[in-house]
Amino acid sequence: MKKSVYCLFLACVLTAFPLSTAKAADSKAAGLICVGLYSETSDGYVSSRVGGGQWVPIKVGDKIPVNAEIKINVDRDWAEFIAVGKPTTVYEIVGPEDGKEVVKKAADILKGKSRTVAFPKGTKNSPDPKYKDKLVVAKYLGRQIYMTADGDSKDIKYGDVFPRGGKIKIIATNNTIDLMNSSGGTTTVVGPLNFSVDQVLDNKSLYKYLNVQK
Numbered sequence: 001m002k003k004s005v006y007c008l009f010l011a012c013v014l015t016a017f018p019l020s021t022a023k024a025a026d027s028k029a030a031g032l033i034c035v036g037l038y039s040e041t042s043d044g045y046v047s048s049r050v051g052g053g054q055w056v057p058i059k060v061g062d063k064i065p066v067n068a069e070i071k072i073n074v075d076r077d078w079a080e081f082i083a084v085g086k087p088t089t090v091y092e093i094v095g096p097e098d099g100k101e102v103v104k105k106a107a108d109i110l111k112g113k114s115r116t117v118a119f120p121k122g123t124k125n126s127p128d129p130k131y132k133d134k135l136v137v138a139k140y141l142g143r144q145i146y147m148t149a150d151g152d153s154k155d156i157k158y159g160d161v162f163p164r165g166g167k168i169k170i171i172a173t174n175n176t177i178d179l180m181n182s183s184g185g186t187t188t189v190v191g192p193l194n195f196s197v198d199q200v201l202d203n204k205s206l207y208k209y210l211n212v213q214k
Helices: 002-029 106-111 197-201
Strands: 031-038 046-050 063-065 068-072 078-083 086-094 102-105 134-141 144-147 153-155 161-163 167-170 176-180 186-190 193-196
Touching: 031 106, 063 068, 068 078, 068 086, 068 106, 086 102, 086 106, 102 106, 134 197, 167 176, 167 186, 186 193, 193 197
Parallel strands: 031 134
Antiparallel strands: 031 063, 031 078, 046 068, 068 102, 078 086, 134 161, 134 176, 144 153, 144 167, 167 193, 176 186
8 A cells, every 4th residue: 555655656746847847947948039129329228137147238139038137227218029939929118207227027027018919921932911012020120210101100110010102211320120021031121221111022122321312
C-alpha cells in the first residue's frame, strides 16, 4: 500500500515538473517589442531598465523583458510596443502632460489597454485581396505624417493602413518607416523624404535624403 502511495506521489511530481518548467519558460519569454518610436528632442528619449540598473535608450526592434521598467520624460514623445508573439496587439505609452517622468512596468503595460491591428496574410503568388492597393505600417522610427488625397493629415502609427492616393512625409534625417504590401513584402523608406503610397506600390525608386516638394 505504501509503495502504491509513493508511486502515485512521484507520478504527480513528475507530471507537475514539466508544467511548472513550461510556465517559467513562458514567463521568461514574455515581454514587449518596440515597433514605433518618436522622441522629439535630444533632451528626451524613451528608455528602459531592469531592477536598479542603468536606464538604456530603447531602439525600434528592441525586446523589453517583462520585469523591466520603461520611462518617457518628454511630453510630446511616445512609443508603441507589441506583446512578444502577438504582433497584432499594440500598447502605446505617451509622455507626461505634467512635466514629470512617466515610468511604467512592462508587466503592467501588458495588463493594460491595448488596440488590435491586422496585417496582410498574402504571399507573392497569392496576395491578400483585402489589402489590394494598400500599404500597412509594420514599423517606424521618428515622426511620420500621412496625408490623404483630400488633404487631411495625421501622425503615423503602427498598423495604419494607407490606400493609393495618399502621401507620406518622413520629417527627420535617418528616420525610417517599414510598409507592408498585400503580398507580405516589406519596403523600408529612409528620410527625410516626401513620397506617395503609389510610388511604393509601383516599386518606384525612393532615394535617401531626397526631399522635393511637389
